[in-house]
Amino acid sequence: MKQDYFSKRVSVRNYSDKIIPESQLTSIIERAMRAPTCGNMQLYSVILTKDLQKKQRLAELHFNQPAATGCDTILTICADFNRFSKWCKASDAEPCYSNFHSFIMAMTDAVIFTQQIVTIAEQEGIGTCYLGTVNYNASEISDLLDLPRLVVPVASLSLGFPASLEAQPERLPVNAIIHKEKYVDYDEKRVTELFKVKDENPENIHFIKENGKKTLAQVFTDIRYPKNTNESVSESFHRLLDNKGFI
């Protein structure tokens, strides 16, 4: 594989005290706005959380993971059809974006925009980490940030200059991901072969023992992403989409 920034990057969860200048952050966001966007509608907003107290409160809603508590800034990126709809109303047009498809469009826009922020920030030496917990307390995050109707948080990023770098985690082989012309489903033998890189990783083996499990997959299904959590988050997130007028 070609060695470049893309092949070498890692997420950063441990930040120094060095402050990200506001002008740099604005410049990153402004360039990220050049990322592709559906119909040039720019269906996203970003809330900057820098204030220490607000950051602590927001970090709590992300279960106080170190990436959230120790970063310079948390960005909450939202699927936003509010601004566009307000413009429609001000322009003698009837907005019609109170539906699920519009949410999916805006979420896609917002995630593309988020990943562009990640790439630009990282190429300028800033560390980033997605806070994958954004959906878990999305309603509480929405209240904390005063999000109106048709605005839903879909990605959270912590940003800061790196204090230390983690080793790159393993990835599946590329042929696990690529399908030529048609999806070729995985049988037991093939999936076992493809996931060997995970199952045989010494760190993962340690992780299995630490959690008292027999296999790495059990750590995922029983501890990290278990059924009851997935189902309750499904319910609360669906309710939020409903409350925000997207369903």
Place this chain on the structure above:
Amino acid sequence: MKQDYFSKRVSVRNYSDKIIPESQLTSIIERAMRAPTCGNMQLYSVILTKDLQKKQRLAELHFNQPAATGCDTILTICADFNRFSKWCKASDAEPCYSNFHSFIMAMTDAVIFTQQIVTIAEQEGIGTCYLGTVNYNASEISDLLDLPRLVVPVASLSLGFPASLEAQPERLPVNAIIHKEKYVDYDEKRVTELFKVKDENPENIHFIKENGKKTLAQVFTDIRYPKNTNESVSESFHRLLDNKGFI
């Protein structure tokens, strides 16, 4: 604004006949797999469509937009909890990802991965364009590509070497997107001010006349993204999520 690749990029809809070498495409995808992914689960797959007949059929499902008909390769990027679930089953673990939250996680993963492909490809001189129509015929695309349960297309990209470059479209000013600490809602005066860059763009004014409308917003609400289409796509996409076991 700093001038760099990110500030200058544009999507490409007009491609030359030059073929993208398969090794280059694989290398791009392999590096894109280093993008952040939820819990290192890599909840995505990518289907490559290069075969002329299949590309024509797939382009039809994207309403024969020129970016689809004239490109070298179409990538269909899917939210995929099938592979991970198969691994769970092969590892004495009970997968529990047949729910809406799991779809949202996998969709986020897939869109991050897609945008990483865009950035890497573009930095190597390949033009890309999102086919924003992926949700419109998602069920037909799913059938064409043999997608199994827990696999749903969420992004489509056309790729090819550029034959010509379009001018950069306008974007909102950066302060339209950024909210500091809390979301500050837009009143009519402010939204009108922020959208001036769109309303006063000569190309957009031409577009309004061409469509027999009074305002640019009406072109969006009445023609490009109208209520009946948004509602029928909402219904069909929701049905697909249901059929694929995500709801």
